[in-house]
Amino acid sequence: MIAAPRVPLSDGSSIPQLGVGTYKVPAEVTADLVAGALAAGYRHVDTAALYGNEREVGEGLRASGLAREDVFVTTKVWNDDQGFDETLRAFDASAERLGLDRVDLYLIHWPIPSADRYLDTWRALVRLQEEDRVTSIGVSNFSPVHIERLRDETGVLPVVDQVELHPRFPQRELVEWNTQHGIVTESWAPLARGGLLDAPVLAEIAARYGKTPAQVVIRWHLDRGLVVFPKSVSLDRLRENGDVFDFTLDADDHARIATLDTGERTGRNPDLD
Numbered sequence: 001m002i003a004a005p006r007v008p009l010s011d012g013s014s015i016p017q018l019g020v021g022t023y024k025v026p027a028e029v030t031a032d033l034v035a036g037a038l039a040a041g042y043r044h045v046d047t048a049a050l051y052g053n054e055r056e057v058g059e060g061l062r063a064s065g066l067a068r069e070d071v072f073v074t075t076k077v078w079n080d081d082q083g084f085d086e087t088l089r090a091f092d093a094s095a096e097r098l099g100l101d102r103v104d105l106y107l108i109h110w111p112i113p114s115a116d117r118y119l120d121t122w123r124a125l126v127r128l129q130e131e132d133r134v135t136s137i138g139v140s141n142f143s144p145v146h147i148e149r150l151r152d153e154t155g156v157l158p159v160v161d162q163v164e165l166h167p168r169f170p171q172r173e174l175v176e177w178n179t180q181h182g183i184v185t186e187s188w189a190p191l192a193r194g195g196l197l198d199a200p201v202l203a204e205i206a207a208r209y210g211k212t213p214a215q216v217v218i219r220w221h222l223d224r225g226l227v228v229f230p231k232s233v234s235l236d237r238l239r240e241n242g243d244v245f246d247f248t249l250d251a252d253d254h255a256r257i258a259t260l261d262t263g264e265r266t267g268r269n270p271d272l273d
């Protein structure tokens, strides 16, 4: 049974540190996969309007039979829906697809600085939180300069910043800045989309603990206090990814994993949009 600890958020709520990612999980397998992951002990699902599977995430939640308050659900407003009124409408549509009255965490998916609408979008998230339609509000792919603008204009800081983060691109400065501001960092593409799992250093560390390279990388995120939700279409792999609470990495392991830092992203640089 997967028993992820909860990480406190600055608004008084908390989030399970390990969850299930659903980007590129085809809609036709999503409901069964989400229900299976919840049966295996996961209590946190990360989706987005963009992923085209919110309806099926909702089906999986209901099929699990779990109480609503026992599962943490994140979704995100997509770039085309930024703006105050547009975001309120996009939220209604996401909530309807999910079949939920209230979402645990609602994020601005990307800042898109060139469109300059993320501030109005943030004001809509603040409104949704005031109306108790979302418990917590946060951002994704935001840099300190964008977060400072939200704070300066609205007085409300996001509780999380969800960014690309993995051993090849560990984002140490951003994590430090977020921590100093009480913002929890969430790692997207935590396994670098599978691209770094054949690194010999991971195989060596994994062999020492009787674990797999993916489990070592997930443990690396957890040890750093990050919130993480690896994606897999395989329930066996999701179970493997959740079997990470019976070991921790030592300082030497972390130093060796640090050698994988090449500064390479798998996705685009959000500051350049």
Ligand SMILES: NC(=O)c1ccc[n+]([C@@H]2O[C@H](COP(=O)([O-])OP(=O)(O)OC[C@H]3O[C@@H](n4cnc5c(N)ncnc54)[C@H](OP(=O)(O)O)[C@@H]3O)[C@@H](O)[C@H]2O)c1
Pocket: 020, 021, 022, 023, 024, 046, 047, 109, 140, 141, 162, 163, 187, 188, 189, 190, 191, 192, 193, 194, 197, 214, 215, 229, 230, 231, 232, 233, 234, 237, 238, 240, 241
């Ligand atoms: N906010 C954003 O802009 C943003 C962007 C990207 C992602 N995300 C979120 O972050 C989540 C995770 O990121 P991601 O899906 O891009 O990448 P990821 O979790 O780093 O990697 C997923 C890949 O790793 C493979 N994999 C998973 N578990 C494995 C294991 N135990 N052994 C070997 N391979 C394994 C999967 O293959 P199989 O599926 O074939 O098992 C898939 O190809 C997303 O699903 C989404 O919820 C957010």
